[in-house]
Amino acid sequence: MSGDAFLELEEVCTYFPVTKGFIRRRKVGELRAVDGISLKIREGEILGLVGESGCGKTTLSRTIMQLQPATSGRVILDGKVLTSLTESEVGAERIHFQMIFQDPYASLNPRMTVYDTLAESISRKHRMKGSAMVDAVAELMRTVGLNAAQMKKYPHEFSGGQRQRIAIARALGPEPKLIIADEPVSALDVSIQSQILNLLNRLVQERGLTMIFISHDLSVVKYIADRIAVMYAGQLVELGDAVEVMEHPVHPYTQALISAIPVPDPHIERSRTRVVLEGDPPLSMTLTGGQPARKVQMTEVSPGHYAADGKRFLSERKFQR
Amino acid sequence: MGSLLEVNNLTTSFYTRNGCVRAVNDVSFNLRKGETLGIVGESGSGKSVTCYSLMGLIPQPPGKIEGGEALFDGVDLLRCGAKALRRIRGKRMSMIFQDPMTSLNPYLKVSTQIMEPLRIHEQLSKKEALSRGIEALESVGISEASKRIHCYPHEFSGGMRQRVMIAMALITHPELLIADEPTTALDVTVQAQILELIRARQRAEGSAVIIVTHDLGVVAGMCDRINVMYAGKIVETGTAEDVFDRPIHPYTVALQRSIPSLGIKGKPLYTIPGLPPDLSVPIAGDAFALREGLTNGGQWLETPPPMKALSATHWVRECDVVLPELEALNDVR
Numbered sequence: 001m002s003g004d005a006f007l008e009l010e011e012v013c014t015y016f017p018v019t020k021g022f023i024r025r026r027k028v029g030e031l032r033a034v035d036g037i038s039l040k041i042r043e044g045e046i047l048g049l050v051g052e053s054g055c056g057k058t059t060l061s062r063t064i065m066q067l068q069p070a071t072s073g074r075v076i077l078d079g080k081v082l083t084s085l086t087e088s089e090v091g092a093e094r095i096h097f098q099m100i101f102q103d104p105y106a107s108l109n110p111r112m113t114v115y116d117t118l119a120e121s122i123s124r125k126h127r128m129k130g131s132a133m134v135d136a137v138a139e140l141m142r143t144v145g146l147n148a149a150q151m152k153k154y155p156h157e158f159s160g161g162q163r164q165r166i167a168i169a170r171a172l173g174p175e176p177k178l179i180i181a182d183e184p185v186s187a188l189d190v191s192i193q194s195q196i197l198n199l200l201n202r203l204v205q206e207r208g209l210t211m212i213f214i215s216h217d218l219s220v221v222k223y224i225a226d227r228i229a230v231m232y233a234g235q236l237v238e239l240g241d242a243v244e245v246m247e248h249p250v251h252p253y254t255q256a257l258i259s260a261i262p263v264p265d266p267h268i269e270r271s272r273t274r275v276v277l278e279g280d281p282p283l284s285m286t287l288t289g290g291q292p293a294r295k296v297q298m299t300e301v302s303p304g305h306y307a308a309d310g311k312r313f314l315s316e317r318k319f320q321r
Numbered sequence: 322m323g324s325l326l327e328v329n330n331l332t333t334s335f336y337t338r339n340g341c342v343r344a345v346n347d348v349s350f351n352l353r354k355g356e357t358l359g360i361v362g363e364s365g366s367g368k369s370v371t372c373y374s375l376m377g378l379i380p381q382p383p384g385k386i387e388g389g390e391a392l393f394d395g396v397d398l399l400r401c402g403a404k405a406l407r408r409i410r411g412k413r414m415s416m417i418f419q420d421p422m423t424s425l426n427p428y429l430k431v432s433t434q435i436m437e438p439l440r441i442h443e444q445l446s447k448k449e450a451l452s453r454g455i456e457a458l459e460s461v462g463i464s465e466a467s468k469r470i471h472c473y474p475h476e477f478s479g480g481m482r483q484r485v486m487i488a489m490a491l492i493t494h495p496e497l498l499i500a501d502e503p504t505t506a507l508d509v510t511v512q513a514q515i516l517e518l519i520r521a522r523q524r525a526e527g528s529a530v531i532i533v534t535h536d537l538g539v540v541a542g543m544c545d546r547i548n549v550m551y552a553g554k555i556v557e558t559g560t561a562e563d564v565f566d567r568p569i570h571p572y573t574v575a576l577q578r579s580i581p582s583l584g585i586k587g588k589p590l591y592t593i594p595g596l597p598p599d600l601s602v603p604i605a606g607d608a609f610a611l612r613e614g615l616t617n618g619g620q621w622l623e624t625p626p627p628m629k630a631l632s633a634t635h636w637v638r639e640c641d642v643v644l645p646e647l648e649a650l651n652d653v654r
Binding site: 052053054159160189190191192193194195197198201202216217218219220222223224242243256257259260261262263264265266267269270274276277 | 363364478479508509510511512513514516517535536537538539541542561562565566575576577579580581582583584586589590591592593596
């Protein structure tokens with residue numbers, strides 16, 4: 001990897017306790033949602049994080065955001081070790097990293113106008129009042145392609161794509177350095193998807209943002225991301241340049257994910273054979289006293305392209321060709 | 322082969338506080354036995370309302386089926402009355418909904434829900450219905466079906482719940498299956514499983530399928546024919562090859578060009594300028610020509626554009642919209 005790491009994850013683990021009993025809760029095990037992930041992200045890079053639901057993508061993003069404390073490991077953002085900060089220090093740091101959520105219907109406060117929502121997010125960094133704030137909100141709305149005349153409207157008066165633009169504007173309010181976008185286009189129509197992807201791409205370029213783009217759709221990730229990290233059962237199984245990973249996937253799980261993408265061409269689609277994964281991903285749950293965490297070693301298969309051994313995966317999941 | 326379903330001039334409106342919304346406007350198509358039809362379009366283009374109208378699931382009021390007919394094996398579904406419709410729905414035609422989290426009853430065991438159509442339509446005893454239910458769950462790939470059938474919906478994952486929905490929809494061996502965005506709420510890997518399952522079951526049962534989706538990738542591999550809908554009307558219809566290889570209507574072309582997987586890295590994606598029209602305002606001419614940011618020849622602003630035949634299978638609505646070039650698209654609107 002060239003250049004200095006802007007965000008660095010060192011062996012990050014996030015476990016959830018599994019309890020039993022109603023009155024006397026006993027801890028009987030732990031769910032390893034994120035299990036020893038190490039990753040470096042350069043400044044200005046878009047990292048695509050892919051995997052099935054339940055593989056730990058969202059928990060990882062919540063751990064980076066310090067919304068969920070890491071069980072072990074370190075998260076270092078721009079030289080600051082976030083995992084060792086106190087809660088109030090994290091709060092102060094948090095303006096540097098913002099999040100965009102999947103569902104723009106649920107993530108905006110329905111009782112706040114666009115102005116209220118955006119003014120609140122801007123005021124976290126800049127204290128402003130009156131016409132200065134109105135100007136700042138209008139500027140922010142124009143940046144994301146919204147009509148500034150609509151700032152007194154409520155979220156329900158906007159379409160899904162426009163709401164996602166509001167959510168993006170809110171994330172940009174405190175001028176963050178890092179944005180984590182958790183499935184930002186999965187809930188949108190194809191035609192709106194492309195608009196939002198263009199917007200995110202432009203913002204990253206113009207503002208020098210660093211972005212983690214989480215999705216289960218590899219075709220979207222291939223388009224937008226510089227590098228792709230594939231997650232499976234709480235661990236990274238493949239990491240590399242986006243085009244390289246898409247065109248020469250090494251790990252069988254990545255191959256299955258790519259094979260699952262429907263191709264918008266009837267001729268290709270009818271003649272291709274596809275690897276269909278059966279069932280759901282395993283929960284990496286271990287009971288107390290059970291075996292220790294299975295360490296997955298990633299080996300470099302070509303410069304900058306790392307992949308884990310696929311043996312364990314092949315023994316756990318069934319395929320259908 | 323004869324038509325299984327023949328829809329002529331279906332028009333469905335909703336009377337809301339903001340006026341009359343013409344959700345489906347003069348839609349006609351037919352479906353042969355064993356055929357797969359895809360309906361694609363943006364949200365609000367009337368694809369789901371078309372299916373709900375056929376199934377008699379439009380709440381009336383505020384909805385109203387203004388006119389047209391839908392002949393299912395000779396019976397007009399729109400006019401046959403609730404009793405006759407109940408004999409067909411759930412037996413000879415059934416539906417899979419988008420969201421398996423909300424379309425199963427959380428208070429009832431899967432067994433109760435899966436046995437219901439058999440008890441009602443085939444008057445089976447509980448025992449017979451249960452064994453048929455277990456068989457149905459096995460056929461959609463649910464392991465330990467005899468145990469799992471007694472579980473509640475929340476005990477299944479999203480993909481499993483959608484399998485349960487499919488098992489339930491197919492348990493009476495319907496001749497027509499309507500799938501309304503069956504995989505939109507699911508992961509790509511689970512989507513591949515579910516589509517494969519629908520395909521396999523269709524081959525085995527010989528049922529006709531209507532798939533409603535906004536994802537062109539899904540219809541490419543599944544469908545024999547495709548209807549593209551815009552603002553409540555069909556703008557293009559043809560075989561999958563017609564629509565994908567020789568798209569004529571600018572809306573179809575724009576939809577295809579905006580697919581992210583066809584985008585070139587580092588270049589902006591193609592987008593369709595503007596927003597779909599507000600259907601509560603009556604549109605006299607071509608709804609697509611009115612879309613902001615598009616230029617048109619002005620021919621279809623007052624009169625509704627007719628459909629013209631390009632071949633025996635491929636029909637396109639007249640349209641004189643010229644799509645802007647990618648470079649001319651301004652991402653910020």
